[in-house]
Amino acid sequence: MEIIPSQDEVLALLQETGALREGNFVYPNGLYSDQYLQIPLAFRYYQHAKTLSVALSRKVRANAELRALIPQLSVVAPATGGLPVAFGVCEALRAKQVYWAERQNDSEPLRMRQFLEIQPGEKVLLVDDILRTGAKLTEIKKLVEAAGAEVVGVAVIVAQMAPGCPDFAPLPVYWLAQLDPLNLFDGAAHDLSYPDRAVEKIWL
Structure with a gap:
């Protein structure tokens, strides 16, 4: 496999690890889909996590402006799915540190993990496992900017953008594979x- 694998190679890896599945799935909201995607199932394997993290970091490094920022670049991700990707990308980039945002329950807004304080002027790369609605990354972007820091790019393993997902322009956005929007019915x-x-019930 190349240092930056092709889309087909990435999807094959996700299927091999069970992170990407086809079938009949019913989600917690009662809607059905013929697809299931859960990136942490691939990241539980060290070698696969390393392959995907290094590949995504290579895409970021290809941008000369971002490459120049790396020694002082911070990575920010939503918990929990984005965290394995954030730590993997941070290690591969040799970036400065990882911050993460979380919420106590679904009705609460995202907030930075207690005692993690983004500093004014910091350069930040937003990282997540999947980009679908863009809601979490948009919320985190606002938190970062409210702290006086600057978001310089977005990186995800899979882009599966739903209608209305922001494109985050003019920020560069990087992904390893792109899928059609999740079909829910x-x-x-x-x-x-x-x-x-059989129908498989998804509880997470």
């Missing part, structure tokens, strides 16, 4: 994509 009003397979 009402199982009672829609034929299952794989009628010969």
Whole structure:
């Protein structure tokens, strides 16, 4: 595999590790889908985590302006899915440190982890595992900017952008693979994509 694997190689790795699955899935909101994607299932394997992290870091390094910032670059991610990616990319880049944001429950806004204080003037790379709605990264971007720091780029393993997802322009956005938006539907009003397979309930 090349240092920066092709999209097909990335998707094959995700399928091999069970991070990307096809079938009949019902999500916690009651909607069904024929696809399941959970990047941490790939990152549980050290070698795969290293492969994906190094590949994403190489894409960031290819930008001369970002490459010049790396010694003092901080990585910021949402917990929990973005954290393995953030630490992997930080190590591969040899960036300065990792911050993360979390929420106590779904009704609470994201906030930086207690005692993690972004400093004014810091240069920040936003990192996550999947880019879908962009809501979390947009929220974190506002937290970073409110602290007086500057977001200089966005990097994710998979871009699966839903309609209305921000493009974060003029920031550079990097990914290793791009998928069509996740197709969610009402199982009672829609034929299952794989009628010969059981329905798997997704609880996370």
